[in-house]
Amino acid sequence: MTPQSAFMILATVVPAQEPALRRLLADMNSSPGLLDSMQALIPFRQFKQLHYARFLILDDLTVNDIAVYGLPRVDYPTYLAFLGDCDGPAEELLAEMAQQAGEGLRRIFMHCTDFRSDTDLLRWMKSCDVAPAANYVNWAGRTVRQVNEEEVLRQALAKFLLGNQNKLEELRPLQQRDVLKSFIDGEQKRGRLTLTPPDPTPVDWQIRNLLHLITIPLLAFTLSPLLILAIPFFLIRLRQCERSDPEIAPRVDPEHARLLSLQEDQDVTNQFSAMGSLKPGVFRRLTMILVLTAIDYSVRHVFNRGRLARVTSIQFARWVFLDQKRRVIFASNYDGSLESYMDDFINKVSFGLNVVFSNGIGYPRTKWMLLDGARDEQKFKDYLRRHQMPTQVWYNAHPGLTALDKWRNALIRDGLERRHMSDSDARQWLQLL
């Protein structure tokens, strides 16, 4: 199994260079939200381990919100973020990119404050890489190569079935599977399709993962006397905050919404980038660190097989702290329209959204951190849209394939490769095709 990893190169944009940077990035698109397949600045497709990538100028439209707490606005610099989700260690991909797309990357990063023509690109990128506080991968171990190969497999089977369905119908389910299996074996022999076996799981990763699996509960257990003592104080403080924290969820600016939706629904998958400031004070900062640690733990060890709680439409998602944990970025790749994404948030996992985002300034009022909040449907949608930023450049290695498509294709392959299959298993397997 090849584990996935994420990178986010974060750098400050030279103010005078910002317009030029925006033009350069916009030129990589053929239309808003649609990467030009002919663009040569960053040949994303060359990097066979890259699932998704985006260039993002962090335009926080909500920096003034802090004023509701009587605090002065912080003049954060404008950042450029380059995010990617890939198979294997991100450093390897970055090294490859520095080599094969060095010129394009340099042209982009030249607009950043500490990047000069003689800067060592790879070392600079590594030094600017910001690790996520929580990182969700829809299916741990599913590689770009696997997705490609299994989609070819599905299409080959679909094509074969169209011509042979009548013949197959006379056979028992297990016999049908045998016929399909020998067809695919033949295709593989003829070199028309490949099903590469998964690589062995890197030992160092296994050790680190195991340590993580144990350490966090161990830590929680060791600290449990303290934590239990802290719970009443935490809850009292929480309710105090929840009662007094102001909501900032005005009707979204139609022009802002128009610009965002202009980029959306060009593909069955969409990108989402948002940012905001944490509520001031230690209480919320600590809560957020705790919550994101818990989420990171659960997505690493529990929700790593196609479902993030009840949601099946999120391919990758991450939360990243910025500016000494005063601000947070949320970036995701999800299937379907924004409306259906938010519908999932509201109706399927509102509790999960609430525990995280209620630490952000202006979030619709929650109760005991889990309740209400996102269930205030319109306010929540406006809140999210208001914090959303246009993504300047977005790359998806698998346009047209949802997470559920990838899951089904993997099940199809699994059914072919399994040694033994019962009659009822075969029946269910046939229904996947």
Next chain:
Amino acid sequence: MNTKDIQGLVRFGYAALSEASFLLLNIRDVAAARSWLAAAPISTAEELSQPPTSALQVAFTREGLVVLGLADEVLAGFSTEFLSGMSGEESRSRRLGDVGASSPRTWQWGGPGNVPHMLVLIYAQPSQLVPWTQMIQTADWNAAFEVLVRLDTSDLKGKEPFGFTDGISQPTPDWKRVRTPPGDQLEYGNILSLGEFLLGYPNEYGKYSYRPLLNANAPFSSQLAFAEDQPDKRDFGLNGTFLVLRQLEQDVRGFWRFLDRQTTPNPLARQNLAEAMVGRRMDGTPLLPLHSADIPGIDPKSKAQNGFIYDSDIDGTRCPFGAHIRRANPRNADLPASTGPISRLLHKLGFGNVRYRDDVIASTRFHRMIRRGREYGPKVTPDQALSESGAAEHGIHFICVVASILRQFEFVQNSWIVNTKFDAMTEESDPLLGDRETIAGCPFSDTFSQAQPDDTRIRSTGLPQFVTVRGGAYFFLPSLSALRYLVAIGRE
């Protein structure tokens, strides 16, 4: 409930008024339009002792409200999608499947720069439409309006042009306001909060959908009642709602000829395939057995046609996953069927699913619509469609009434009807309504598949586009008080 303040269409389908025509108007003379509106005999949702012999309804686009002088700050209270309009943004058209042959650029009305101000719906008993229309069209009318398009309708006796019984499934609004929507509804139900279909009342989230509110001291606002949730404001939206109108041309000959080619020479198989695509027999009978328990909000009379859910058909072998009615109303609860509090909690956390496709569809109750469409064009039987040629246009003037265009109409159209990935499927959109346009990475969207108990799915490929959008717009269907306010603001 002040039913006298609500336009009748929200509550009644006017089935007995089998003649109807829908007029799309531009306002030429605002003063004359106001005086026509002031006198217009608009039908209300009040139950009369005598059933009405005719009905009249009026609705406005954003453009129309602007012409009538509704102030910008009032207008800004409307939802973004209403203000933008059905054809206002390319991205919206993409989501609605209004692409290719259905692109708004090709529309007969409602496309960019071609959005009418106003919609007048006229209903009458057989042979009464002409005299009733003449009565409505007073001298003020003639001065006030320019008729851009007249959408005629025909009475196909409850069938839509392909020949199927239509309009069977309708939500039951909670007119008595006794419903308190639960956090999680564990059974599919047909009773929905009034606020799903009327502005000014709590919706299924217990919240009030966006609508324009006025300061209590705003001129003429005394025409309007106070907002229930903000008693210091006057509610322009109260008892009003949104009306979505789409002219959907149906290629009846293309439909039956395609099915015939797929099944030649077997008329029964042809009909079976058509019924699988729709998800009902032609007479409206569902393809599934009835649900053992009663479904709240489905009265005994319609139980035979509506008393079913899809829980008994998780493999989709009886009613295909992609069948039109399974897409348009998946009839699910908020959570997968659970056996107790623990199983409920597990389901809430995403555990306890057996198949990869379990629990992938959104909760139905947030995405229901009252449908009030009418057919147009002459009746054609399947046999005639196969044997005769004809130039007549057939179709539906699709109408739905919703309090949130975005969450109800647009969601259903985008995520369920047009979506090629609905319910974990791929390569197929709605067999009747789908646009068949390819999407990046997916060379096909023109498939229809039927799961089989022991075999692979039976796939029909190369489905042509059977339905083409010819026009459409989002309208505000105001309350009678909001109409009086619109008339009054002219006196400024």
